[in-house]
Amino acid sequence: MTLDSLEDHIFRKKDGQGCSTLHPHVTVTEDENGLQYLEIDNPLATAKIALQGGHVMQWQPKTEKQPVLWLSDHARYVKGRSIRGGVPICWPWFGAHPTDSTLCPHGFARVIPWQLVDVDATDTGATRIVLQMIETPEAKRQLSYSYVLTMMVTIGKRLKIDLATTNKSDHPFLIGEAFHTYLNVSDVGNIRVTGLQDCLYADKLRQYRRYVEHNVLKFDGEFDRVYLDHNSDCLIHDPVYNRVVRVGKSGSDTTVVWSPGAEKAHAMGDMGDADEWRKTVCVETANALENSVVISPNRTHTMSVEYSVEAL
Numbered sequence: 001m002t003l004d005s006l007e008d009h010i011f012r013k014k015d016g017q018g019c020s021t022l023h024p025h026v027t028v029t030e031d032e033n034g035l036q037y038l039e040i041d042n043p044l045a046t047a048k049i050a051l052q053g054g055h056v057m058q059w060q061p062k063t064e065k066q067p068v069l070w071l072s073d074h075a076r077y078v079k080g081r082s083i084r085g086g087v088p089i090c091w092p093w094f095g096a097h098p099t100d101s102t103l104c105p106h107g108f109a110r111v112i113p114w115q116l117v118d119v120d121a122t123d124t125g126a127t128r129i130v131l132q133m134i135e136t137p138e139a140k141r142q143l144s145y146s147y148v149l150t151m152m153v154t155i156g157k158r159l160k161i162d163l164a165t166t167n168k169s170d171h172p173f174l175i176g177e178a179f180h181t182y183l184n185v186s187d188v189g190n191i192r193v194t195g196l197q198d199c200l201y202a203d204k205l206r207q208y209r210r211y212v213e214h215n216v217l218k219f220d221g222e223f224d225r226v227y228l229d230h231n232s233d234c235l236i237h238d239p240v241y242n243r244v245v246r247v248g249k250s251g252s253d254t255t256v257v258w259s260p261g262a263e264k265a266h267a268m269g270d271m272g273d274a275d276e277w278r279k280t281v282c283v284e285t286a287n288a289l290e291n292s293v294v295i296s297p298n299r300t301h302t303m304s305v306e307y308s309v310e311a312l
């Protein structure tokens with residue numbers, strides 16, 4: 001289905017509540033602020049995606065009692081602001097802009113509208129959704145190169161996200177990027193993260209100084225590390241939810257692990273009251289710092305992540 005025919009489909013089938021059915025497993029909804037969402041309910045899982053930011057907000061396999069992604073009760077749903085939780089897309093830079101501190105940290109892709117390009121079902125019954133970022137004047141102001149940014153989200157027993165950057169300019173360019181994923185955990189104090197031992201990391205809490213990780217990760221306060229040259233799986237062990245969440249990836253050489261700690265979480269305003277921040281840890285599939293990617297003209301670089309759940 002082309003974008004035009006999808007949009008015709010959305011608008012023709014709209015019902016009185018601003019809902020429309022796009023595909024047997026996908027409903028389009030709109031909130032009072034004009035933000036649009038895709039709500040997916042197939043035999044394998046449920047999910048919700050905001051078209052602003054191409055933001056996967058929720059995903060829960062039907063076999064799971066608990067959502068796999070965390071979404072803040074205090075998330076803000078307004079135009080031009082990123083939603084706290086789910087999978088924000090950081091692009092075309094990660095963290096602060098390298099030369100212009102007036103530009104938004106983590107880039108603009110997470111606050112720009114994306115459009116739906118295609119939706120279909122896979123042989124296993126998963127729903128596959130293709131989105132493309134709209135090159136709005138604001139996006140153009142922040143990045144003047146020509147490019148196409150496309151995301152394919154496959155929602156089933158596993159959640160797979162592929163982010164493809166195609167260089168349409170006549171010169172190479174450099175990008176940083178991340179799936180800034182907030183995983184839902186029973187309590188950050190209960191969990192262990194494995195898969196990063198022996199990795200070099202930059203500690204953002206110590207002026208990016210470099211260390212080697214010797215340990216399984218545990219959390220008892222603010223934690224903000226950028227693991228470099230890391231391209232294998234991470235496992236989040238949660239003995240209370242009785243599960244392990246596996247984060248598998250390709251086209252990514254950086255993993256960022258972040259937990260804000262109480263003080264920072266309370267100052268943020270959209271992380272929730274009291275101890276809501278303790279219910280999440282970010283394990284981010286990324287290309288950052290020296291792992292940022294140079295893309296040649298007419299070449300496409302794809303970063304992919306796949307989340308799956310295993311019993312403990």
Ligand SMILES: O=P(O)(O)OC[C@H]1O[C@H](O)[C@H](O)[C@@H](O)[C@@H]1O
Nearest residue numbers: 105106204224225256257258282
């Ligand atoms: O508040 P945001 O812009 O979404 O950033 C939230 C966090 O993202 C990353 O994980 C960074 O490593 C942190 O330093 C940052 O605080």
